[in-house]
Amino acid sequence: MSTHNLLMIPGPTNVSQRVYTAMSKPLINHRGEEFRKFYISLLENLKKIFQTENDVFVLTSSGTGGVECAASNILLPNEKIIVPVFGTFSERFSEAFKTYGCNVIEIKINPGDAPLLEHIEDTIRKNPDAKAVGIVYNETSTGVTVRDLPKICEIAKNNGMITIVDAISILAGDDLPVDKWNIDVCIGASQKSLAAPPGLALISVSKDAWKLIERAKPRSDYFNLIKYREYRDKQRETPFTPAINLFYALDEAIKMILEYGLEKWIERHKISSKAYYLAFSSMGLSFFAKEYCRSNTVIAINVPNGISGKTFRELLLNKYGIVVASGFGELKDKIIRIGNMGIINARNVLTVISSIESSLYELGYNINLGIGISKAIPIIKDLK
Numbered sequence: 492m493s494t495h496n497l498l499m500i501p502g503p504t505n506v507s508q509r510v511y512t513a514m515s516k517p518l519i520n521h522r523g524e525e526f527r528k529f530y531i532s533l534l535e536n537l538k539k540i541f542q543t544e545n546d547v548f549v550l551t552s553s554g555t556g557g558v559e560c561a562a563s564n565i566l567l568p569n570e571k572i573i574v575p576v577f578g579t580f581s582e583r584f585s586e587a588f589k590t591y592g593c594n595v596i597e598i599k600i601n602p603g604d605a606p607l608l609e610h611i612e613d614t615i616r617k618n619p620d621a622k623a624v625g626i627v628y629n630e631t632s633t634g635v636t637v638r639d640l641p642k643i644c645e646i647a648k649n650n651g652m653i654t655i656v657d658a659i660s661i662l663a664g665d666d667l668p669v670d671k672w673n674i675d676v677c678i679g680a681s682q683k684s685l686a687a688p689p690g691l692a693l694i695s696v697s698k699d700a701w702k703l704i705e706r707a708k709p710r711s712d713y714f715n716l717i718k719y720r721e722y723r724d725k726q727r728e729t730p731f732t733p734a735i736n737l738f739y740a741l742d743e744a745i746k747m748i749l750e751y752g753l754e755k756w757i758e759r760h761k762i763s764s765k766a767y768y769l770a771f772s773s774m775g776l777s778f779f780a781k782e783y784c785r786s787n788t789v790i791a792i793n794v795p796n797g798i799s800g801k802t803f804r805e806l807l808l809n810k811y812g813i814v815v816a817s818g819f820g821e822l823k824d825k826i827i828r829i830g831n832m833g834i835i836n837a838r839n840v841l842t843v844i845s846s847i848e849s850s851l852y853e854l855g856y857n858i859n860l861g862i863g864i865s866k867a868i869p870i871i872k873d874l875k
């Protein structure tokens with residue numbers, strides 16, 4: 492008895508009608524002038540999202556393809572990369588570099604915590620021959636953001652190492668000035684805070700990263716960045732057939748953000764996350780991430796004792812039409828993860844909070860009804 496569901500998982504996110512309409516435009520020749528103009532303009536706008544003058548590329552693959560691209564292009568086999576591991580996506584990041592023969596120096600961090608500058612500093616000291624530091628800026632599996640990222644990038648640079656940052660679940664949802672923070676390689680994806688459909692990976696590449704790439708020679712043909720650069724420079728095209736309709740969608744989604752203002756767009760994420768954290772904690776709920784590293788784009792809530800995470804999620808879906816995510820692995824039914832990404836509005840925030848209140852009440856959780864909403868309302872008045 493409902494219309495479409497509210498997609499509140501950490502990607503894919505809700506997509507606007509304007510983007511869906513752009514996506515349904517007729518196909519064009521990807522080796523023709525119309526595409527060439529469109530592609531170059533898309534890349535220029537994408538640079539504004541990354542806040543960079545570095546090269547940027549759009550890859551026809553999900554975000555993982557962006558990580559695979561970095562893993563296959565930059566380092567030689569046996570070269571060292573320092574990677575903090577603090578959840579599923581940082582584990583996958585590490586695995587990708589191992590797959591391409593890199594010597595991954597892992598720093599194990601407890602899930603719910605974030606790597607700090609001191610962890611990286613210490614590991615750099617012990618491994619001065621490492622070529623890179625690789626970091627998942629926002630660990631989607633635990634709702635943790637690496638708030639020391641700018642300092643980590645600085646120390647890596649000072650030690651002659653490049654930084655490779657998986658920003659898939661945070662690009663356009665929190666601060667990420669790629670040039671200001673000196674990030675050499677930054678990876679994003681279409682389906683998170685950009686509010687476009689899934690299927691495109693985004694990557695920025697600095698001059699220092701190019702030096703390593705030219706020396707290492709890419710070991711992937713499909714994700715060969717040198718080819719991507721050559722095709723862009725010589726033909727203003729992509730080396731392989733791009734997912735043209737997804738490119739249209741991404742282009743429109745980016746234009747919407749730039750028209751609205753990137754800074755304001757990011758600010759919306761900060762406002763709504765503040766509302767969520769305050770509302771949920773006032774209901775007596777706790778969060779998986781420690782307070783110092785809580786993510787603004789992924790809110791990971793501990794499921795209260797005595798309640799099944801599965802039942803909680805199913806109730807939210809079947810009765811309230813709200814889709815939230817489970818945890819990964821052993822956290823599967825212990826946490827629920829709410830995506831606070833992309834199209835943020837008061838209706839969604841209040842609907843999610845009140846539905847969670849209502850579901851918990853129904854599941855027998857002792858709750859002061861209305862408390863969450865009463866905390867959220869004064870905060871979301873700033874959502875213009």
Ligand SMILES: Cc1ncc(COP(=O)(O)O)c(C=O)c1O
Binds near residue numbers: 630657
């Ligand atoms: C931090 C992070 N890295 C990598 C990925 C993988 O992206 P995709 O599923 O688009 O391949 C995700 C997906 O949620 C992610 O959140």
